[in-house]
Amino acid sequence: MFLEVTLALLGGFLSTLKLFALTLVIALPLGLIISFGSMSRIPVIRKPVKFIIWVIRGTPLMLQLILIFFGPGVIFGHQLWGGDAGGRFIAALVAFSINYACYFSEIYRGGIQSVPVGQYEAGKVLGMKNGEIFRKIVLLQVIKRIVPPMSNEIITLVKDTSLARVIAVYEIIWDSQKFIKTDGIIWPLFYTGVYYLVFNGILTLLFNYIEKKLSYFE
Amino acid sequence: MALLEVNNIRKNFGKTKVLSDISFSLEEGEAISIIGSSGSGKTTLLRCLNFLEHPDGGMIRVRDEILFDGDDSRRLSDEEIRKRRLHFGLVFQNFNLFPQYTAIDNVMLAPRLAAKNSGQNRDGEIRKQAEELLVEMGLEDRMNNYPGQLSGGQQQRVAIARALALHPDILCFDEPTSALDPELTGEVLRVIRELAENHTTMIIVTHEMTFARDVADRVIFMDDGVIVEQGDAKQVIDHPREERTKQFLASYQTNG
Numbered sequence: 001m002f003l004e005v006t007l008a009l010l011g012g013f014l015s016t017l018k019l020f021a022l023t024l025v026i027a028l029p030l031g032l033i034i035s036f037g038s039m040s041r042i043p044v045i046r047k048p049v050k051f052i053i054w055v056i057r058g059t060p061l062m063l064q065l066i067l068i069f070f071g072p073g074v075i076f077g078h079q080l081w082g083g084d085a086g087g088r089f090i091a092a093l094v095a096f097s098i099n100y101a102c103y104f105s106e107i108y109r110g111g112i113q114s115v116p117v118g119q120y121e122a123g124k125v126l127g128m129k130n131g132e133i134f135r136k137i138v139l140l141q142v143i144k145r146i147v148p149p150m151s152n153e154i155i156t157l158v159k160d161t162s163l164a165r166v167i168a169v170y171e172i173i174w175d176s177q178k179f180i181k182t183d184g185i186i187w188p189l190f191y192t193g194v195y196y197l198v199f200n201g202i203l204t205l206l207f208n209y210i211e212k213k214l215s216y217f218e
Numbered sequence: 219m220a221l222l223e224v225n226n227i228r229k230n231f232g233k234t235k236v237l238s239d240i241s242f243s244l245e246e247g248e249a250i251s252i253i254g255s256s257g258s259g260k261t262t263l264l265r266c267l268n269f270l271e272h273p274d275g276g277m278i279r280v281r282d283e284i285l286f287d288g289d290d291s292r293r294l295s296d297e298e299i300r301k302r303r304l305h306f307g308l309v310f311q312n313f314n315l316f317p318q319y320t321a322i323d324n325v326m327l328a329p330r331l332a333a334k335n336s337g338q339n340r341d342g343e344i345r346k347q348a349e350e351l352l353v354e355m356g357l358e359d360r361m362n363n364y365p366g367q368l369s370g371g372q373q374q375r376v377a378i379a380r381a382l383a384l385h386p387d388i389l390c391f392d393e394p395t396s397a398l399d400p401e402l403t404g405e406v407l408r409v410i411r412e413l414a415e416n417h418t419t420m421i422i423v424t425h426e427m428t429f430a431r432d433v434a435d436r437v438i439f440m441d442d443g444v445i446v447e448q449g450d451a452k453q454v455i456d457h458p459r460e461e462r463t464k465q466f467l468a469s470y471q472t473n474g
């Protein structure tokens with residue numbers, strides 16, 4: 001039984017892991033682009049971007065998932081994602097990526113704005129180009145400042161992946177819940193918790209390592 | 219011909235006039251001190267020279283190259299500004315060292331990038347120069363320390379070495395000791411004094427009157443965005459002609 005549960009949960013966990021990893025791959029760079037938009041000096045760029053961030057961060061991810069999955073079908077009378085598992089997964093990935101990109105963008109913005117103007121000015125009076133100032137001076141300072149809030153957000157993402165079940169993307173909790181119905185046992189749910197704990201534990205260690213690596217300055 | 223000529227520089231921030239008709243010149247090898255009360259526009263003047271602010275009018279010339287001409291409405295490209303500001307170096311009040319680099323890496327960063335951009339490999343030469351500069355600053359045993367591991371006085375000396383590494387024609391200091399504990403100002407002033415003795419061309423904004431009198435060749439007194447008085451350092455500080463200069467210097471005497 002234990003082996004059977006383990007294998008079943010492993011399947012769900014892989015789906016969780018896939019959603020988590022792909023969301024990061026998309027949302028990390030997308031968030032950076034959004035953060036540049038939210039800091040733009042041009043109001044027609046900055047204002048809509050800030051509005052979108054405000055909406056996405058101000059509404060539940062659950063709601064966004066449902067809207068993104070069912071919205072196109074209801075509005076255009078055409079099911080954009082297709083009804084199969086692959087289509088549902090893509091819909092979930094889109095919702096997660098947009099949502100997390102907006103959260104990440106605010107972290108990037110905080111990090112970038114926390115670098116004192118004097119750092120840019122020092123680079124300028126030394127004749128450095130804007131790109132050099134960003135890459136050689138600002139970037140590492142930004143990374144150092146965003147690692148702690150980023151690690152919080154990423155650990156939240158691990159747990160948030162379970163929301164994908166509302167559009168029937170099977171993930172680990174879904175799989176463990178099945179055992180309650182079919183076998184009348186509850187312990188696979190606790191076992192699922194262990195999966196999350198171990199995975200988040202590994203992530204925490206990783207982030208602590210990065211933080212420590214960057215603690216040599218300031 | 220003077221090395222630097224500044225003519226009728228004007229600068230407003232919105233409606234506030236911060237600089238009006240600032241004119242002075244500087245000979246090669248000369249050190250000039252700018253004194254004046256808070257808000258009189260000293261920092262803004264240095265920032266204009268270093269192209270961190272764009273003056274509203276006037277002219278700045280170094281040797282026979284006009285760096286800024288208020289009558290020329292052409293917008294300068296980033297690249298042109300970058301070239302022109304290299305005539306000047308700037309040492310900030312609060313150092314602005316790059317925290318993620320060691321002292322020597324702070325000094326080497328800009329020269330290395332410049333060499334790379336011109337397709338040269340001068341790494342050995344750049345390192346040697348950086349080491350020499352840091353030794354000159356009395357920091358031979360601090361070269362591999364990060365700014366966070368250095369005292370304010372040491373950080374400011376690294377910042378001076380960093381500015382010197384690019385061989386500016388004119389080195390500007392904006393109150394280089396104002397952010398330092400009193401017991402640390404001496405070591406920084408000593409370094410600047412040595413630079414003056416070696417005829418480094420400098421503009422030094424400072425509140426240290428004794429230092430200005432002893433080290434600078436000439437002194438400019440600014441008040442409310444204008445140059446009230448300028449002349450020989452000892453003459454201006456010991457025997458000011460203008461009433462406003464007298465008042466300003468008197469307030470220093472009473473404040474200690």
Ligand SMILES: Nc1ncnc2c1ncn2[C@@H]1O[C@H](COP(=O)(O)OP(=O)(O)OP(=O)(O)O)[C@@H](O)[C@H]1O
Nearest residue numbers: 231232234236254255256257258259260261262263
């Ligand atoms: N970016 C800015 N925007 C608006 N006003 C400014 C700006 N920078 C400076 N000012 C104003 O310009 C005036 C001159 O400022 P500046 O910093 O040049 O004076 P300062 O002589 O260097 O003073 P301090 O001795 O306090 O350093 C002040 O009234 C200041 O408030």
Ligand SMILES: [Mg+2]
Nearest residue numbers: 260261262392
């Ligand atoms: Mg100032």
